[in-house]
Amino acid sequence: MSEKVTFKVFRGIPDDDGDPFGEMVDYTVEMDEGMVVLDVIHRIQSEHAPDLSCRWNCKAGKCGSCSAEINGKPRLMCMTRMEEVMEETPQGEPVLVKPMQAFPLTKDLVTDTSWAYEMNKKMVPINGPEEKNWEFNQNEANRIQEFRACIECMLCVNTCHVLREHEKFDEFAGPRFFVRLAGLEMHPLDIENRIPEIKEDFGIGYCNITRCCTEVCPAGINITDNAIIPLKERVISEYYDPISMLAKKIGLRK
DSSP states (O other): OOOEEEEEEEEEEEOTTSOEEEEEEEEEEEOOTTOBHHHHHHHHHHHTOTTOOOOOSOSSSSSOTTEEEETTEEEEGGGOBHHHHHHHSOTTOOEEEEOOSSSOEEETTEEOOHHHHHHHHTSOOOOOOSSSOOOOOHHHHHHHHGGGGOOOOOHHHHHOHHHHTTOOTTTOOHHHHHHHHHHHHTOTTOOOOOHHHHHTTSOGGGOOOOOHHHHHOTTOOOHIIIIIHHHHHHHHHHHTOHHHHHHHHTTSOO
């Protein structure tokens, strides 16, 4: 006989001020073997609440659409297996499913991530040789290949305290876009200098290396050690290292 599990799912819309307005609603769902949280949400839609809104697409952990908070942790609903969820949920307690808290609410489990599109427009694209037959060492390619695994799920942004709690969306690029900036800055043929913007416009100084973004990345990108820290090191070399500053001043380093 299949087990039945109770879920508390957020249902609501923004109020007149744009703040979330709604409540957590209980749904009891019969479990099947191998279910993921997204399967449960679909079953709730099918059997209990056809007007429940959620965003999803590939159901394979490749599109980043179904981001949500499950028992308080930012995750992809399509990649979160119910076996794991039940192990962490206290006996007799419901499973909690909420929308990402860092972004404005649209409806139920859907949030407005249009900020990401606007931030993306601020990034200066790669600036390399006009000839298309770019050649460089494989080790150099491997260094930036990790960053291309990003599926833009925004879970790292949702867990970042600078954005989630302090709402520095106008001053701070956030971990997803430091990944993009690192991929551009570390490209062996790129000649653009983005360090002033990384320091001033994108506010990398706000990051205090908690590694919470790395912990929630479903693509396994080491955001902190491989993207953010190297960018911080470049800012330090450019603005605070006395030897580098002297070399630049006398024309030994561009």
